[in-house]
């Protein structure tokens with residue numbers, strides 16, 4: 041076997057894990073054989089290096105830090121395989137049939153970690169820009185019909201059927217129409233879109249061009265958040281490559297279709313992910329949401345008919361065109377077709393991105409693919425759908441992942457962030473955290489979103505400080521209803537969800553905080569107390585020496601005592617005690 | 626310098642955010658000065674208060690001079706769960722400043738950020754355009770001293 045290519049995962053996750061020096065060391069040794077690639081999803085094993093041979097072999101290594109690089113170079117030179125480091129070996133059943141791999145279906149992520157995102161040639165070699173060519177040989181009407189039949193629904197959160205959206209935009213009569221790609225991905229815990237933009241930017245551009253043809257637009261914008269500099273850089277490269285090669289521009293494929301794409305950077309405002317706010321931001325205004333209707337399909341950017349879709353939605357499009365709507369519709373459930381990319385974070389073993397067929401259960405995603413809970417702790421809840429979503433408890437782990445089933449739990453599919461929480465997480469604290477996010481990100485236009493959420497936050501804060509009243513739960517539910525009904529955009533309409541679902545599924549935790557003044561998960565500091573078990577204390581003085589406020593008293597070799605009035609509940613004594621004598625309650 | 630930036634753009638309001646980003650980046654102090662605002666206003670046919678209105682809406686734009694490097698510490702849920710609070714405390718200690726302040730040498734400004742979208746390596750922060758993850762006290766000291774010696 042001859043090594044033909046060496047690929048180093050150089051998405052943000054890989055670079056932050058130290059991939060750049062690995063890339064350099066390998067390049068110094070093997071020259072042009074070494075290439076950058078995107079993230080295959082196993083962020084928990086970055087930096088990742090794949091070694092490909094002329095016999096079709098492929099070995100993917102994980103945790104290749106600077107120290108391991110020298111050894112890896114020797115392994116490559118000797119044409120060996122180091123199984124202990126491998127995260128995947130082509131043809132080896134223990135990897136190919138692992139639950140992690142066999143339960144995933146890669147459509148959106150088809151090229152991630154496989155091609156060099158800065159190479160147009162590699163995208164083309166993977167079948168890139170073929171879908172646009174095929175599209176331009178047909179009619180917009182047929183394309184839209186196929187898209188409707190594929191069952192693809194918007195991946196930005198609301199799940200509106202994509203083909204139908206295109207149909208409305210096509211039906212709008214106008215001299216000018218716009219197409220927008222929403223790359224403002226702001227949900228805490230979501231990074232699917234970043235992964236796609238960093239790893240396969242051309243697929244998004246191609247999806248946009250196809251959509252442009254469908255609705256009759258020649259101008260596309262990508263609104264991408266400024267927090268994603270690497271995604272912006274790779275998009276810029278891809279756009280200029282596509283322009284130079286004639287995939288964007290005038291008279292594409294000689295079919296008389298013109299389409300261009302321009303990038304617009306956000307500047308740190310979560311609400312700009314909401315489509316009407318986003319359009320105001322592109323126009324150069326404050327990004328305030330506006331009332332719908334009129335929908336963007338009638339009056340959007342500069343009051344022209346506009347179609348806006350999410351990054352992942354667009355990345356699906358070329359695949360559907362090339363493989364046919366039937367194949368796409370064959371995956372998933374009756375009303376939720378295809379796949380969904382999720383970002384797994386929190387207390388889960390395998391953090392990263394995964395792509396699964398709709399209808400898979402949460403249990404399969406979190407335990408079979410995600411590897412379960414870190415440190416083998418107990419699962420408590422998964423927060424799905426970000427600040428608009430909810431917390432789903434263990435009893436609902438067998439709920440299938442599809443739009444309708446998730447809605448029934450009180451959460452939503454959302455954009456794809458899954459924050460996994462273990463038994464040490466306090467659900468009241470989590471609810472407070474998400475609400476705090478909404479309070480900070482509310483644009484302030486609607487009174488209930490601005491003030492109602494703040495009121496709810498005050499109540500939650502009070503509860504976590506042990507000052508909750510028995511009427512508080514009811515008060516929260518009442519305010520939630522008002523915020524939901526009194527807000528113009530999705531931000532406010534869905535803001536109470538994390539609070540409501542945590543009350544629904546973890547009411548006992550609220551009650552423990554309010555009535556017993558206890559935080560069952562020992563998270564809320566005000567409700568904690570540290571005491572010393574005199575039977576176990578050996579009087580070693582370690583806690584006393586570590587206490588930052590000198591709240592521990594006692595003589596050497598005699599049981600110590602914590603003076604409660606002085607204690608700031610930092611937990612240092614608990615952490616340092618070697619005899620389990622400090623009790624946290 | 627500003628005129629160089631303005632040359633790249635057509636005088637349309639839709640270019641305001643891009644221009645503000647560019648001016649801020651080239652300022653060396655991560656801000657858009659009043660003189661710049663006036664000049665941009667002249668170019669786009671916008672009043673100073675119109676531009677200020679836009680600038681105050683977006684958290685990444687500043688009218689006050691800031692450090693050469695903005696340190697954005699992610700305080701969203703996954704980073705919170707992973708310990709961003711102690712990372713923030715450590716940063717404050719190492720830099721000797723509070724959130725929102727700039728170090729005396731004008732090198733760093735410490736800011737809190739909404740989700741940076743690198744939750745897979747939480748707790749995370751950005752220094753300028755570079756992302757750092759898996760942070761702890763030791764790593765923070767190392768990163769900061771690297772930037773200090775870079776100057």
Ligand SMILES: Cc1cc2nc3c(=O)[nH]c(=O)nc-3n(C[C@H](O)[C@H](O)[C@H](O)COP(=O)(O)O)c2cc1C
Nearest residue numbers: 194195196222224225226313315349350353530531
């Ligand atoms: C507060 C708020 C934030 C949003 N943020 C995003 C986002 O970051 N990315 C996104 O694609 N959609 C976001 N959306 C949804 C968009 O308004 C819109 O529904 C979506 O871009 C449509 O694309 P799709 O049909 O492909 O899903 C957000 C909505 C709200 C209410």
